[in-house]
Amino acid sequence: ERSIKKGHPWVYGEEVTDVNGSYRPGDWVDVTGREGNYLGTGFVNDHSKIRVRIVSRNANDCFDRAFFERRLHYALQYRKRVMGDHYRCCRLIFGDSDGFPGLTVDRFDDVLVAEVLSLGMELRRDVIFPLLLRLLCDDGQNIGGLWERSESSIRDLEGLPHRSGEYALEGCSLAGRRTARICENGVLCDVDFVEGQKTGFFLDQKLNRRMVASVSDGMKVLDCFTHTGSFALNAVRGGARHVTAVDISSAAVDMARHNAQLNGFGEKMEFVTADVFDLLTHLASRGKSDYDLIVLDPPAFTKSRRSVSGAYAGYKDINYRAMRALPRGGYLATASCSSFMTDGLFRKMLAEAAADAGVSLRQAASGKQAPDHPILWGVPETEYLKFYLFQVV
Numbered sequence: 001e002r003s004i005k006k007g008h009p010w011v012y013g014e015e016v017t018d019v020n021g022s023y024r025p026g027d028w029v030d031v032t033g034r035e036g037n038y039l040g041t042g043f044v045n046d047h048s049k050i051r052v053r054i055v056s057r058n059a060n061d062c063f064d065r066a067f068f069e070r071r072l073h074y075a076l077q078y079r080k081r082v083m084g085d086h087y088r089c090c091r092l093i094f095g096d097s098d099g100f101p102g103l104t105v106d107r108f109d110d111v112l113v114a115e116v117l118s119l120g121m122e123l124r125r126d127v128i129f130p131l132l133l134r135l136l137c138d139d140g141q142n143i144g145g146l147w148e149r150s151e152s153s154i155r156d157l158e159g160l161p162h163r164s165g166e167y168a169l170e171g172c173s174l175a176g177r178r179t180a181r182i183c184e185n186g187v188l189c190d191v192d193f194v195e196g197q198k199t200g201f202f203l204d205q206k207l208n209r210r211m212v213a214s215v216s217d218g219m220k221v222l223d224c225f226t227h228t229g230s231f232a233l234n235a236v237r238g239g240a241r242h243v244t245a246v247d248i249s250s251a252a253v254d255m256a257r258h259n260a261q262l263n264g265f266g267e268k269m270e271f272v273t274a275d276v277f278d279l280l281t282h283l284a285s286r287g288k289s290d291y292d293l294i295v296l297d298p299p300a301f302t303k304s305r306r307s308v309s310g311a312y313a314g315y316k317d318i319n320y321r322a323m324r325a326l327p328r329g330g331y332l333a334t335a336s337c338s339s340f341m342t343d344g345l346f347r348k349m350l351a352e353a354a355a356d357a358g359v360s361l362r363q364a365a366s367g368k369q370a371p372d373h374p375i376l377w378g379v380p381e382t383e384y385l386k387f388y389l390f391q392v393v
Contacts, residue, residue, distance in 0.1 A: 007378020043120025047159035053101035108180035213238030229256030280321035339384035
């Protein structure tokens with residue numbers, strides 16, 4: 001009850017003290033406190049550890065099509081306001097932050113990519129998806145189609161099967177397309193929304209990539225965990241004299257190389273398929289490298305509280321080795337996308353890595369996820385991305 005009153009929308013199974021009446025999984029249920037006071041209404045799912053996901057705290061809400069249309073309208077108007085020129089390349093729906101628990105929708109120009117991770121959203125996707133398309137079209141936005149990537153293991157915890165494919169929307173067809181072309185910070189990228197990681201492209205780092213571009217002029221840059229090359233491409237656009245882009249996935253490296261050619265950056269870039277841990281170990285063992293800037297944007301090393309200690313060690317290892325490989329006066333851009341690796345823990349880890357490497361960190365900038373991934377106060381899970389730019393001295 002205390003957590004809900006502070007704004008958190010989840011009710012775990014072990015927190016339920018009593019049940020009045022019957023329901024089916026996915027139904028709307030009211031949540032009340034120990035004194036019978038109304039706390040909110042949400043979707044129920046006894047199969048999930050999160051037994052109720054609260055959607056509204058207004059006892060007068062009627063959960064019909066008009067309710068979801070209002071919620072979608074609010075979400076779209078917010079993105080138009082805060083994203084400006086990036087409205088064609090942004091996250092339109094960010095789960096609980098927008099009142100759609102377990103739903104993500106990314107926009108890549110004329111392609112929408114959706115991920116459904118909760119039973120409540122699963123049962124209402126046939127209402128939400130057509131409404132979303134209509135609102136966008138009424139606003140003059142050209143949408144070719146919607147591809148669904150509901151493949152995460154989180155669906156197993158909700159008792160849901162995995163699903164991937166085009167969602168049939170009247171008047172729309174992707175006609176076998178697998179990619180969409182976006183422009184972020186003036187950089188063109190082709191996004192593989194069918195087989196790329198997550199929805200095909202990580203939209204949350206766009207402002208941090210711009211930050212890296214702003215300091216890259218004349219530098220030799222190493223972009224680790226490059227995925228499809230977004231940080232690397234931004235560095236070249238910022239004036240880097242040479243960029244090495246590294247990822248363990250050969251498919252990701254191929255897409256990064258393709259995107260470099262798309263922008264005419266091929267002559268300034270080198271692409272390497274390798275394990276970043278091994279590469280950084282090799283660089284650190286040789287002493288100071290000739291890289292002026294190293295970018296560390298790894299995948300989440302932990303997705304649960306139980307594995308935080310192991311993730312802490314992994315983050316410390318790569319940051320320590322990057323600090324060892326940089327010359328005095330070099331720059332380190334480093335990030336974590338795990339909500340369980342809190343900002344306090346991340347800063348503590350960086351301080352320990354710097355002490356072990358025998359260097360000091362001069363903070364030039366810090367950042368979080370872009371505003372199309374809004375942080376909902378009272379819900380710490382929505383504040384997940386940490387980014388720091390340091391000069392190593």
